[in-house]
């Protein structure tokens with residue numbers, strides 16, 4: 001299986017998205033997948049201008065001269081694309097959404113009727129890759145991801161990709177507390193690696209593995225107290241101390 005993973009966190013290697021994504025991909029590699037990752041922040045990806053030139057004037061070719069054609073080609077070659085993004089204002093990061101918008105070049109403007117809904121065919125006719133969403137967020141409750149997961153499921157239906165599942169981790173900064181939470185961190189990382197192995201070996205993600213990645217490790221009250229103390233320290237020192 002060829003996996004193409006994108007990380008849409010501006011914090012790149014310092015971020016919590018990176019920790020979760022790298023563990024998932026490590027599991028996938030162990031199970032025999034060929035894996036490639038890019039940080040969207042490092043790429044030049046301009047906003048879609050909505051000009052439709054890529055549909056009518058220069059089919060499949062965007063007016064922008066940037067890194068997107070190369071990235072779209074890697075999406076086309078992949079069996080599975082892992083979209084890694086932190087939760088920003090209840091959705092994906094701007095970097096990730098811009099990347100998704102620019103996938104327009106892979107669609108053909110004509111309409112077709114698929115499973116009771118009008119869609120655009122794939123420009124190149126091939127089966128689009130499967131999609132896995134991977135996300136982290138600062139808040140405690142797992143339902144913070146509901147809007148993002150729904151959006152990604154809809155994007156997959158729009159692009160006629162199979163949505164495999166969402167690997168999500170709330171209370172993301174648990175992953176930065178190595179000194180006091182080494183054991184839970186290792187359990188979360190191991191669950192993410194297991195998710196990667198499952199993805200390659202079975203082509204699915206079990207409810208159990210997704211629950212294990214997202215599991216509560218701190219009681220809600222401890223999370224509240226610890227988080228507020230953390231932010232007070234950050235404000236006092238004038239810098240974000242989790243990285």
Ligand SMILES: Cc1cc2nc3c(=O)[nH]c(=O)nc-3n(C[C@H](O)[C@H](O)[C@H](O)COP(=O)(O)O)c2cc1C
Nearest residue numbers: 009011015016017086087088089090137138139172
């Ligand atoms: C602009 C911005 C918006 C955010 N919005 C949310 C949000 O709506 N819900 C939430 O739980 N966390 C939110 N967060 C927290 C991030 O999801 C969290 O910091 C995460 O760890 C960031 O990923 P990273 O560590 O890979 O950079 C937001 C952070 C930023 C900077």
